[in-house]
Amino acid sequence: MPAxxxxxxxxxxxLFTALxxxxxFAHCFVGARFFPATLAIDDPxxxxxxxxxTISWSKTADTPPATEWDVSTEISKRITEDLGISxxxxxxxxxxPGGFTNAGFGNLETTLQYQLxxxxxxxxxxxxxxxxxxxxxxxxxxxxATPYTLLTPTYYFGKGFGDLPDQAGWLRxxxxxxxxxxxxxxxxxxxxxxxxxxxxVPWGASIQYSMPYLKSEIKDLSLPDFINHLILITEAQMxxxxxxxxxxxxxxxxxxxxxxxxxxxxxxxxxEAQVPVNRESGHGIGVLGQLHLYxxxxxxxxxxxxxxxxxxxxxxxxxx
Numbered sequence: 001m002p003a004x005x006x007x008x009x010x011x012x013x014x015l016f017t018a019l020x021x022x023x024x025f026a027h028c029f030v031g032a033r034f035f036p037a038t039l040a041i042d043d044p045x046x047x048x049x050x051x052x053x054t055i056s057w058s059k060t061a062d063t064p065p066a067t068e069w070d071v072s073t074e075i076s077k078r079i080t081e082d083l084g085i086s087x088x089x090x091x092x093x094x095x096x097p098g099g100f101t102n103a104g105f106g107n108l109e110t111t112l113q114y115q116l117x118x119x120x121x122x123x124x125x126x127x128x129x130x131x132x133x134x135x136x137x138x139x140x141x142x143x144x145a146t147p148y149t150l151l152t153p154t155y156y157f158g159k160g161f162g163d164l165p166d167q168a169g170w171l172r173x174x175x176x177x178x179x180x181x182x183x184x185x186x187x188x189x190x191x192x193x194x195x196x197x198x199x200x201v202p203w204g205a206s207i208q209y210s211m212p213y214l215k216s217e218i219k220d221l222s223l224p225d226f227i228n229h230l231i232l233i234t235e236a237q238m239x240x241x242x243x244x245x246x247x248x249x250x251x252x253x254x255x256x257x258x259x260x261x262x263x264x265x266x267x268x269x270x271x272e273a274q275v276p277v278n279r280e281s282g283h284g285i286g287v288l289g290q291l292h293l294y295x296x297x298x299x300x301x302x303x304x305x306x307x308x309x310x311x312x313x314x315x316x317x318x319x320x
Contacts, residue, residue: 027294031120031176032217033160034210036261037292039270040237041179041204044125044158046084046115048296048304049076058286061253065283066096068143074109078306079298082115094143104139104234105147113156123160123175128189129153135186136274148190152202154181162217173214188244198245204237204254212263231261235272253281257288 028035028045035043039054051074059065074088087110093103109131116126131152138145160175161168180203190197209232236312238254259272274286296304305311 017283027296028120028125028158030125030158030160031123031162032213033043033123035158035164035175035177036204036208036231036233036263036268037126037290038177038235038268039259039261039272039288039290040235040255040257041113041177042129042154042156044111044127044156044177045118045254046078046082046127047076047294048078048299049073049089050293050295052291052293054288054290055290056274056286058255059283060094061276061280061282062096064097066094068095069093075234076111077303080306080309082111084115086111086113088145089138092142092144102141102143104142104145106142106144107133107135107138107149109133119256123158125156125158127156129181131181138192146185147192148197149186150183151186152181152183152314154179154202160213162213171216172218173210175208175210176205177208179203182242183239186266196244196246196248198241198248199238199243201242202238203240204235206233206235208233226262229263231263231274233261233270234258238277249280251278251280253278255281255286259288266294266298268294272305278281 027036027047027049035045037043037049037051039255051072054072056070058068060068070090070092072088074086076084076086078084087108089108090106091104092106093101095101109128111131113127113129116128118125131154133146133150135149136147156177156179157176158175160214162172164172180201183200183202185197185199188197211223211228211230211232215228235257236254237257238252238255240252241248241250254277255274256277257272257274259270261268261270270290272288274288276282298304
């Protein structure tokens with residue numbers, strides 16, 4: 001079944017790219033601020049979008065470290081103007097030098113999200129979500145699938161600094177986003193591993209500097225067109241053990257990811273380094289890349305419309 005899901009998503013993506021383009025819609029705009037789809041954490045908006053693929057390479061915290069490849073896809077769709085759902089899956093390969101190789105799909109992940117707030121004048125957005133990793137839907141030999149389900153209610157936010165006084169100048173192009181959740185497994189004890197299943201707090205944040213915002217809202221420096229499409233970004237993606245963690249380390253693990261996102265009219269391409277915050281998070285520097293398609297911009301009259309409710313009016317993006 002996971003392989004079938006991946007092939008269906010790939011075929012759907014080919015269909016999307018084969019169709020003709022139309023007038024652009026706003027994707028995750030809050031006032032004049034555009035929040036891109038970040039690579040390691042989520043942006044603070046419901047939207048119609050497709051990530052295909054997101055690819056990462058890293059080395060695990062094992063001794064000696066194993067090499068891990070992750071290839072994931074995710075499609076998001078608005079049900080109403082403020083309610084959306086996402087469905088995604090990840091294929092992983094973990095190879096221990098001179099030893100075993102685990103490969104396969106992880107559990108199917110769905111996310112239900114509700115847009116709490118979009119304050120255009122203050123470039124501020126809030127979102128609530130419920131992430132569900134459906135236990136037993138992945139391959140047992142993938143190294144990442146679990147037989148139990150994980151429920152993670154999550155709060156997301158985004159804040160642009162365009163409402164600072166004009167005297168702040170270039171600082172107004174900065175923005176921050178973040179998320180924090182609480183991960184609850186559907187059972188407290190793994191009878192196979194004879195170990196407690198911990199609860200955890202996954203959290204993350206990003207700081208962004210938008211060259212499109214600098215050009216359109218602050219000052220046009222006549223920079224090369226490629227530079228004017230970049231959003232410079234550093235993300236942090238962390239997990240902190242919270243409860244039922246008997247016999248395990250209580251150390252927070254995660255990565256700091258500096259990189260950049262190139263924003264086009266209908267897509268974005270992002271590339272980040274993955275720097276482990278400690279030895280428990282991995283060895284060496286990994287790489288994370290993503291191709292992301294804006295379905296609401298590509299197909300504004302069809303796929304870019306909510307399934308229920310009034311049709312969304314077209315809004316042109318600023319001239320990057």
